[in-house]
Every structure is written in C-alpha cells, then in structure tokens.
Amino acid sequence: MTMDEASMVGLMGRVTGAVGPGLVGEVIVRVRGGAEHFLAYPSSAKDRIEPGTLVMVMEYLPPRTVYVSAAYDS
Amino acid sequence: MFIGMIAGAAVGAVLVLIGLFKLMWRVAEPNEALIISGSKHKMEGLEAGMGFRIVTGRGTLVLPGMQAVRKLSLDLNQTELSVDCVTHQGIPLKIRGVVIFKVGDDFVSIANAARRFLDQQKRVSERVHNVFAGHLRSIVGGLTVEDMIRDRDKLTGQTRAACGTEMEKLGLIVDSLQIHEIEDPTGYIKNLAMPHAAAVQRDARIAQAEANRLATEAEQQAAARMAEATRDSEILQAGYQAERDNAAAKAQQAGPLAEAAAKQEVVVQETRVAELVAARREQQLQTDVRKPADAKAYEKRTLAEAERDARISAAQAKAKETELAAAAEATATQVTGEAEAAARQAKGLAAAEATRAKGLAEAEGIKARAAALAENQEAVIAQQLAEQWPEIVQAGASAFGNVDNMVVLNGADGMADMFAKALTMGGTGLGLARQLLSSMNQNAVPAGGSAGVNGVPVEKVQVDRES
Numbered sequence: 327m328t329m330d331e332a333s334m335v336g337l338m339g340r341v342t343g344a345v346g347p348g349l350v351g352e353v354i355v356r357v358r359g360g361a362e363h364f365l366a367y368p369s370s371a372k373d374r375i376e377p378g379t380l381v382m383v384m385e386y387l388p389p390r391t392v393y394v395s396a397a398y399d400s
Numbered sequence: 401m402f403i404g405m406i407a408g409a410a411v412g413a414v415l416v417l418i419g420l421f422k423l424m425w426r427v428a429e430p431n432e433a434l435i436i437s438g439s440k441h442k443m444e445g446l447e448a449g450m451g452f453r454i455v456t457g458r459g460t461l462v463l464p465g466m467q468a469v470r471k472l473s474l475d476l477n478q479t480e481l482s483v484d485c486v487t488h489q490g491i492p493l494k495i496r497g498v499v500i501f502k503v504g505d506d507f508v509s510i511a512n513a514a515r516r517f518l519d520q521q522k523r524v525s526e527r528v529h530n531v532f533a534g535h536l537r538s539i540v541g542g543l544t545v546e547d548m549i550r551d552r553d554k555l556t557g558q559t560r561a562a563c564g565t566e567m568e569k570l571g572l573i574v575d576s577l578q579i580h581e582i583e584d585p586t587g588y589i590k591n592l593a594m595p596h597a598a599a600v601q602r603d604a605r606i607a608q609a610e611a612n613r614l615a616t617e618a619e620q621q622a623a624a625r626m627a628e629a630t631r632d633s634e635i636l637q638a639g640y641q642a643e644r645d646n647a648a649a650k651a652q653q654a655g656p657l658a659e660a661a662a663k664q665e666v667v668v669q670e671t672r673v674a675e676l677v678a679a680r681r682e683q684q685l686q687t688d689v690r691k692p693a694d695a696k697a698y699e700k701r702t703l704a705e706a707e708r709d710a711r712i713s714a715a716q717a718k719a720k721e722t723e724l725a726a727a728a729e730a731t732a733t734q735v736t737g738e739a740e741a742a743a744r745q746a747k748g749l750a751a752a753e754a755t756r757a758k759g760l761a762e763a764e765g766i767k768a769r770a771a772a773l774a775e776n777q778e779a780v781i782a783q784q785l786a787e788q789w790p791e792i793v794q795a796g797a798s799a800f801g802n803v804d805n806m807v808v809l810n811g812a813d814g815m816a817d818m819f820a821k822a823l824t825m826g827g828t829g830l831g832l833a834r835q836l837l838s839s840m841n842q843n844a845v846p847a848g849g850s851a852g853v854n855g856v857p858v859e860k861v862q863v864d865r866e867s
Contacts, residue, residue, distance in 0.1 A: 343553075343556065343557060343560060344553075344557065349557060349561065350557070350560045350561040350564050350565070351560075352560060352564075358505060358506075360505070362504075362505055362506075362573070363573065365560070365564045365565070365568065388506065388508040389504055389506055389508035389509040389512060389568055389571060390504055390506070390508075390509060390568050390573060391568065
C-alpha cells in the first residue's frame with residue numbers, strides 16, 4: 327500500500343545495530359502504533375552510523391528494509 | 401393477535417439478522433491476521449494481483465461460502481538451535497542457542513508469510529531451524545572462538561547480515577538470537593582461560609596476602625595500642641586506688657586514733673590516781689604495819705639476845721661443871737685401874753706360881769714314868785694300852801662303820817672270829833708300837849736330855865695393864 331510506504335519515509339528511528347558500508351544494520355522505528363525494527367543501510371554509501379544514533383528513514387523498501395541517514399550532523 | 405404476530409415475526413427477523421451477521425462478521429484478534437480469499441473484493445492495503453485480503457486488528461464482513469477466512473498467527477515463535485560447527489581456527493564446537501522470531505507486522509511480510517506458511521504454521525520453527533543451522537555454521541566458520549566469546553556484537557551483526565535478508569523473504573523478523581552454550585570438546589576455551597585464570601588467581605592471592613598483611617599489621621598495632629591504653633588505664637587506676645586506700649585507711653584510723661588518744665588520757669589520769677592511791681597506801685602501811693613490826697622485831701631481837709646471853713652463860717657454867725666432873729672421874733678411874741692392875745698382877749703371879757708348881761709336879765711324874773718305862777717298858781705300854789683300849793677298839797670298829805649291811809656267813813662263830821682277828825691285829829699293833837717306841841727312844845736320847853731339863857713348857861701369862 328502506497329500510504330504505508332509513504333508513511334515510513336521521514337520517520338525518525340534509532341540505530342540498534344551499526345549501520346555502514348558492508349554491514350547490515352538495524353534501526354527501530356515507531357510505526358503502526360508500535361515499534362518495529364528494520365534492516366538498515368546507509369543512504370549515502372560511505373556513512374557509518376553507530377548504535378544509539380538518531381536517524382531518519384530516507385527510503386523504504388518493503389518488506390523490512392530502510393535506508394537511513396543520521397538525523398543530525400555532528 | 402395480529403400485532404403480536406407481527407412483533408414476533410419482527411423479533412424472529414431480528415434474531416435471524418443477528419445470526420446472519422454473526423456468521424458473516426469476522427474479527428481479527430491483536431495477535432493474528434485474517435487472510436480472506438475468494439470472490440471479488442476490495443484489495444485493501446495491497447497491490448492488485450495479490451488475490452487475497454489481509455485484515456488486522458478489526459472486523460470485516462465475510463460472505464460465507466463465497467469467501468474463505470484463514471488466520472495467521474503473528475505471535476512470537478522460538479526455535480532451539482543445536483549445531484555442530486567448526487570455527488575459523490578449525491576448532492570443533494557444539495553451539496546451543498535460541499532464535500526468537502515472528503511474522504512481520506507489515507502487510508508485505510504478512511503476505512509473504514501467508515503464502516509460505518499458512519497451512520504449516522506449526523512447522524515454521526522447523527524451517528527456521530534449518531535456515532539458521534546452515535547460516536550459523538557459516539557464521540561460526542567465519543569467526544574465531546575469541547570473537548564469539550568476546551564480541552557478541554560481531555556475532556549478531558554477522559547473523560543479521562546472513563539471515564536478515566533471508567528471513568525477510570520469508571516474511572519473518574528475528575527478534576533475538578542468543579547463544580546459550582558453547583560446548584567445547586577439545587577444552588580450548590578452558591585452556592584459553594587458564595593463563596588469565598592463573599593470573600587472576602595469582603593476583604587474588606597476592607592481593608589477599610597483602611590484605612592479610614595489612615590487616616594483621618593493623619590488628620597488631622591496634623592490639624598494641626589497646627595494650628598501651630590498658631596499661632595506662634591500669635596504672636592510673638592503681639594510682640587512684642592507692643590514693644583512695646590511703647585516704648580510706650586514714651579515715652579508718654582517725655576514729656581509733658582519737659579513741660586511743662582519749663583512752664591514753666584516761667589511762668594517764670587513772671595511773672596518776674593509782675599512784676596516789678599507792679602512795680597513800682604505802683604511807684598507811686608505813687604507819688600501820690612497818691612501824692609496829694619494827695617495834696615488835698626490836699622487841700624480839702632484844703629478847704633473843706638476852707636469852708642467848710643467858711644460855712651462853714648457862715652453857716659455860718655447865719661446861720665448866722662437866723670439866724670438873726670429868727677430871728674428878730678420871731682421877732677416880734686412874735686410881736681404880738691402878739688398884740685393879742695391882743690386884744691382877746698379884747693374881748697372875750699367884751697363878752703362875754701355881755702352874756709352875758703343877759708343872760714341876762707333872763714333870764716329876766713323867767720323870768718317874770720314864771724311869772719306870774726304862775725299867776719295864778712292856779708293862780707300861782700294856783698299861784697304857786689297857787688304859788687306851790676302848791679308843792683302840794673304837795678305832796678298829798670304825799673300819800666297819802661305813803658298812804651298811806654285813807653278811808656274816810659263819811654265823812655267830814664267824815663274828816667272834818672276826819673280832820678275835822681284829823683284836824689280834826691290835827696285838828700286832830702292840831708289837832708294832834713297841835718297836836716304834838724303841839726306835840724312838842734310841843733316836844731321842846740327845847733330845848731327851850734337853851727335854852728332861854725343860855720337860856714342862858712354860859705358859860706365858862699375858863697381863864693387861866690399863867694406862
């Protein structure tokens with residue numbers, strides 16, 4: 327459903343497994359009234375995002391893959 | 401009646417409607433998804449071509465007979481893993497773990513899962529076990545034992561990398577993968593831990609020893625301080641006790657001292673009184689006893705002296721008297737003695753004269769006998785024998801005197817015979833005596849002359865003279 331797909335993008339999430347090139351990361355995102363985890367890849371290929379970082383979902387690939395980038399540049 | 405029937409029919413109709421609705425209305429529970437298939441229906445939340453409808457968390461109208469409703473559980477599942485693996489270093493391990501997974505909550509995951517597991521929901525665990533067993537082998541093969549033990553993040557990362565996409569295909573999400581146990585038949589892990597354990601043990605022992613040392617030092621210091629404090633305290637206590645004893649003794653002595661002083665005063669006074677009494681008594685005795693006694697003694701002495709003088713005089717007089725009497729007696733005795741002596745002398749002389757006269761007479765007799773003997777010896781001897789016969793016979797009989805029993809075998813004749821023989825022996829003795837006499841006479845001729853002059857022995861008469 328396109329609505330679901332659209333609703334995922336732009337959501338905020340937290341990294342629970344390091345996201346980076348060559349890694350399969352994990353983020354947990356609030357969605358559908360709960361919190362679900364998704365497999366995460368960096369949206370820009372060279373980023374490495376450590377666990378605990380706040381991220382924004384840039385792209386959603388159903389069923390459970392998202393591309394994320396750090397929410398705040400630090 | 402009619403109205404009643406209408407009301408009844410209406411109620412029945414309502415009941416029928418409710419029953420129909422119950423049959424057609426299905427509600428999805430929070431942990432399940434309804435998969436509705438059959439006939440044409442609104443493609444809710446899914447792209448076209450999916451061919452079924454997914455309802456979660458609410459009710460939906462289902463036409464019985466036209467549509468099929470199946471439930472897909474969205475609950476958590478778990479699979480026990482028990483896998484023999486070989487690590488990167490080639491060490492065989494047996495790993496026990498658990499995978500906790502569920503069907504994803506999004507419609508895509510539900511659709512994927514529904515297509516794969518709807519009829520075999522009970523066997524999902526088995527499938528997942530197979531998937532994970534293979535993947536775990538590959539994961540462990542890419543890790544070392546040290547990594548597995550120390551770097552859990554790496555293990556989960558690898559697991560996610562290997563299984564995440566695959567599970568995605570199945571519409572499942574892995575909530576958790578846990579390694580419970582790593583069985584290590586070669587003892588690698590134990591040996592790995594050994595140096596560290598030994599070091600830790602060593603450090604622990606060192607630390608313990610050090611701690612013991614420090615504790616002992618502290619204890620000993622504390623004990624020494626305690627002993628010091630005890631000593632000081634005891635010294636102080638002893639000092640205070642001594643002071644207290646001193647004071648107490650003084651206090652105790654104060655009473656007796658005062659008492660003694662008072663007593664002493666009393667005794668002094670009493671002594672003085674006694675002295676006075678004694679002095680008075682002495683005075684009294686002087687007057688009462690001594691003076692009279694002196695007087696009496698003087699009297700007695702004087703009397704005794706007088707008596708003594710009198711007795712001396714008497715004794716002297718008596719002595720004189722006795723002396724005079726003795727002298728007189730002596731004189732008398734002398735006179736008497738002299739007289740007695742003279743008398744005795746006269747008596748003695750008279751006796752001597754008488755004896756002499758007798759001796760002369762005897763000598764005359766002997767001379768006459770000797771003359772007769774010279775003339776007729778045998779007659780004289782016979783006469784003498786006859787004179788002496790009884791003695792001779794007695795002497796002869798004395799031979800039988802010691803005989804207790806005499807047996808005379810010849811009777812009376814024998815007896816006479818024996819006496820005759822004894823008498824004959826006397827006769828033989830007579831002859832022997834005659835010989836003897838003759839020999840005596842021959843030998844005694846010179847001696848006979850002197851014996852003839854002084855034939856009579858002179859008897860000396862002792863005369864005691866008293867001086």
